[in-house]
Amino acid sequence: MTILLSARQVSKQFTGLLAVNQVDVDVAAGSVHGIIGPNGAGKTTFFNLVSGLLPPTSGTLTLDGHEITGAAPYERTRLGVARTFQNIRMFSDMTVVENVMTGMHTRLESSGLAALLRLPAFRREERAAKAKAMELLEFVRLADKAGLRSGDLSYGDQRRLEIARALAGNPRLLLLDEPAAGMNPTETRDLAALLRQVARRDITLLLVEHNMGFVMDLCDRITVLNFGRKIAEGTAREVRDDPAVIEAYLGTKVAERLAKAHGA
Ligand SMILES: Nc1ncnc2c1ncn2[C@@H]1O[C@H](COP(=O)(O)OP(=O)(O)OP(=O)(O)O)[C@@H](O)[C@H]1O
Ligand SMILES: [Mg+2]
Known part of the structure; x- marks a missing residue:
């Protein structure tokens, strides 16, 4: 063991x-x-x-x-090491999928300038991150609520969202x-x-x-x-x-x- x-x-x-x-x-x-x-x-x-x-x-x-x-x-x-909290912590005003993306600690590689100018490299990474976040939402059965404001989810859904966000960091x-x-x-x-x-x-x-x-x-x-x-x-x-x-x-x-x- x-x-x-x-x-x-x-x-x-x-x-x-x-x-x-x-x-x-x-x-x-x-x-x-x-x-x-x-x-x-x-x-x-x-x-x-x-x-x-x-x-x-x-x-x-x-x-x-x-x-x-x-x-x-x-x-x-x-x-x-990832965790969820006894008192749910999330960005209530962000959408469900955005909250999951905040859990990805492998920060987007391209530079801040690339992000600012929305260069193709940045948009590619962003698309990949979003696809991964959607997969995780699928896994916790929240995919249909991806675009909702996180604070509007039911309590049980918010708990599952926290799990998806924690899983986003692998x-x-x-x-x-x-x-x-x-x-x-x-x-x-x-x-x-x-x-x-x-x-x-x-x-x-x-x-x-x-x-x-x-x-x-x-x-x-x-x-x-x-x-x-x-x-x-x-x-x-x-x-x-x-x-x-x-x-x-x-x-x-x-x-x-x-x-x-x-x-x-
Ligand atoms: N930051 C802190 N400063 C001072 N005391 C604290 C702090 N955090 C927790 N405590 C105290 O430490 C003890 C253990 O608290 P803790 O929150 O770890 O318990 P718990 O087992 O998680 O309880 P619960 O089941 O109610 O969540 C309690 O007496 C609590 O009041
Ligand atoms: Mg406790």
Whole structure:
């Protein structure tokens, strides 16, 4: 088993709060890996450390054996790390297809002057970029909405648009922060099918989700955080049956769902 992403003793201290506390995680190449835990457990903070939005207080992160702990977010993008956000971030006034094109980090090659004068080389590149963006929209089933203003899309469509934009950078590792949030059951089922297809494209998925059915169904391996610490890790069945996990979720809706999964 090849490890694509490895976190070793990674911590993030905010004033008076250890949001991520000495966490070790290994994400196997080609796997779908979930991170779960109650609200405030440190899941998004961990994503911010992996994507480079925040520097860790201590610990190391490696991608494919190369240390990326101090690398800037754009360097990590170039190395193949892409993400979506818990609170959708996109250019609402741009069209759907334009938003996907912003995700292509292989910047158009021709010079700014060529772009300004709209020389043939520039127009050729632009056409190729647009064709690729349309392919991705086809893939996430948004092709028919390519020309719409992104801000006018439904919530579920905006989440799929974010995925298309993240895929536009040809990532090896895609971080998804609550991709099913705000989706209805049908949209959630479609999203799971879509993410399985992404995984088949040799893209490793690391996802945070509160929807337990979704996580358990999709993930090969799950890491459970609570108050910044890793409290459990394993297959869906292993973490579901882990007393520390049940304890962490006690009093939450998830605990009820876990109990149901146990046939209680
Ligand atoms: N920039 C910040 N400055 C200070 N504290 C922060 C910052 N970001 C997060 N926190 C705190 O760190 C803890 C972990 O937050 P984080 O957003 O990582 O949790 P989470 O597991 O993603 O929760 P949720 O499921 O609600 O999204 C919380 O107590 C949060 O208030
Ligand atoms: Mg979060």
